[in-house]
Amino acid sequence: MIRFNGVGVRLAGRDVLSDVTLSLSEHRIGVVGANGSGKSTLARLLNGLALPTSGDVTVFGHDTRRHAARIRRDVGFLFTDPDAQIVMPTVAEDVALSLRRKGLSPAEVDERVREVLARYGLDRHADHPAHLLSGGQKQLLALCAVLVLEPRLLVMDEPTTLLDLRHSRLVADLLRELPQPVVVVTHDLGLLDSFDRVIVLDQGRVVADSTPGPAIGHYRKLMS
């Protein structure tokens, strides 16, 4: 599914990631590490928002350097700050915008928008201005706008950082139920308990890569 082949990323004269070689095919993959350890950069490599300075990244068999547009159609990306990814003034309109290239009839678009909003409890807010939603609801809206396209892979950069306990639990439950594979960058270690694989980054290098138990143990030792 995802292959990192000797990947290095150099930004402003500093090595942000060095010599990362990974092959990812698990269903639930977590990425942890200190601030500035390169987690977001690793996530952004997965849809070509960041490009490797050396080595290459392949997603579903496509090189991110050459097929970024193609890959972005397959990879849904959720940012920490939902305000940055909500484009349209109202909730339903923003989800509908995702579908504009699908060539669906307005009735079909409407139906798929209603369906995804209902699934995540936002149907009551369909016609509300996006800026009146709470932070957690905005994050759910951003998630709806991504999921309505049924991406083959979902990448999330700290999706629960701005959420309260209830909303982060909701996102954790959603993660468990999603049919597609998910890569999640997070500082929320509880979220990773049920994951299949956890990768620990330290100063741009992979220093642990295993099931959650040992990897999180390693990370805790690193932080103490």
Place this chain on the structure above:
Amino acid sequence: MTGVYVPGDSPLHRLPAGAKLLGLALLCTTLFLLGSPLWLGGSTVLVVLLYAVSGVGPGAAWAQVKPLRWFAVALFVMQFVLVDLHGAVSATLRLVLAVALAGLVTLTTRFADMMACFERCLAPLRLLGVDPFRVSLVLSLAVRSVPVISALATRVREAQQARGLSWSVRAFAVPLVVSVLRHADAMGEAMSARGLDDH
């Protein structure tokens, strides 16, 4: 324009966006061409009736003209001093009615429908290499950015109050500009991730 759409099922809601914009243009032109008290009285009744038909409620109606109130008072006084009572009444009424009509269009039209209408109207510009989708996307972003930037401004002001700093333009503008630029950057990136840039 920041998402003032009031959901409803009135005839005005069901009218296509293009028809409403055309109607708005015609009514406003008429309003400024015809100045007799009878016409203005009739127009006022018409606007009130249209609002009643739309069912948006008096609160939403007032919200449309409220921002105008001081300007309307100033205009009235100025016209009254410079022209006469009739001139003052008709100038003020024209302005308020035109704004109320424009407000009624935004109250009864989904933003996306309005944008789709713009896109269709701009379609001939394709020949000049303009992408109508991009133009409407820029308009959407502008509208969407108003509440975001005002929230950023509030955050900057509150952070300064919390630190006990007194008001200064520079101490306000610098962090605000920085956070707006950072937001713009994040937004551009998010739009690429959503595939909105590869047309």
